[in-house]
Amino acid sequence: MEIHVSKNTADLSKDLADRIVTLIDATLGKQDRFTFVLSGGSTPKALYALLSESPYSENIPWEKVHFFWGDERAVPFEDERNNAKMCYDQLLNKVNVPAENIHIMRTDVSPEESAAAYEKVLKSYFKDGESTFDFVLLGMGDDGHTLSLFPGTEVVHESEAWTSAFFLQAQDMYRITLTAPVVNAAKYVAFMATGAGKAETLKSVLEGDQNLDKFPSQIIKPVNGELHWFVDEAAAAQLS
Numbered sequence: 001m002e003i004h005v006s007k008n009t010a011d012l013s014k015d016l017a018d019r020i021v022t023l024i025d026a027t028l029g030k031q032d033r034f035t036f037v038l039s040g041g042s043t044p045k046a047l048y049a050l051l052s053e054s055p056y057s058e059n060i061p062w063e064k065v066h067f068f069w070g071d072e073r074a075v076p077f078e079d080e081r082n083n084a085k086m087c088y089d090q091l092l093n094k095v096n097v098p099a100e101n102i103h104i105m106r107t108d109v110s111p112e113e114s115a116a117a118y119e120k121v122l123k124s125y126f127k128d129g130e131s132t133f134d135f136v137l138l139g140m141g142d143d144g145h146t147l148s149l150f151p152g153t154e155v156v157h158e159s160e161a162w163t164s165a166f167f168l169q170a171q172d173m174y175r176i177t178l179t180a181p182v183v184n185a186a187k188y189v190a191f192m193a194t195g196a197g198k199a200e201t202l203k204s205v206l207e208g209d210q211n212l213d214k215f216p217s218q219i220i221k222p223v224n225g226e227l228h229w230f231v232d233e234a235a236a237a238q239l240s
């Protein structure tokens with residue numbers, strides 16, 4: 001595992017954007033497509049906006065990049081809380097990605113149907129039966145959740161299904177999420193965490209004892225891939 005500390009969100013977004021371009025170039029030197037799992041929430045907005053602008057927008061062969069989502073809030077696409085909408089607003093509407101390369105988690109059907117449909121999409125996309133995303137971007141909530149794997153929820157321990165849908169009492173909302181085994185099969189996983197509000201949790205996740213029910217982010221450990229944490233100085237303040 002590698003931890004990269006940048007001064008602030010702007011620097012961190014640039015460092016990560018540079019890393020993504022390098023990764024895309026290296027991957028497309030060996031294969032003809034790059035699979036990119038997007039995260040929701042507020043932290044990656046600056047990164048997505050940056051990728052949509054010059055020079056990144058010109059340096060990325062968008063027609064070869066295929067987008068997926070790590071999790072979704074089961075609210076209509078038009079709702080500001082919808083993770084896919086945020087990604088379209090910040091990035092996808094601004095670059096030339098073919099529509100067929102974009103695989104959203106649907107919220108116009110029941111959460112259970114959406115999760116089942118997404119698992120089907122993934123299994124037909126990865127024809128060899130293994131989900132080996134090239135790049136997974138993850139956030140970490142102040143409470144230690146990642147994807148929609150929230151503290152104290154059963155889905156944290158899911159070991160078979162690739163996707164799951166469940167009602168999140170604390171937010172009075174259904175969630176649809178990839179599960180840990182799918183993400184842990186990825187080639188490169190990058191967490192992005194910024195701000196003083198995440199400092200204490202980041203210390204517990206990275207340096208504390210393992211407690212998956214309290215800190216679900218700890219379950220992310222790629223089996224054969226790389227794990228990187230991109231954090232700003234404020235989030236890293238309590239790390240030793």
Ligand SMILES: O=C1O[C@H](COP(=O)(O)O)[C@@H](O)[C@H](O)[C@H]1O
Nearest residue numbers: 039040041042043139140141147
């Ligand atoms: O609810 C969610 O929260 C996490 C973290 O979001 P942030 O606002 O603290 O950046 C996010 O990674 C996830 O995709 C989202 O559904």
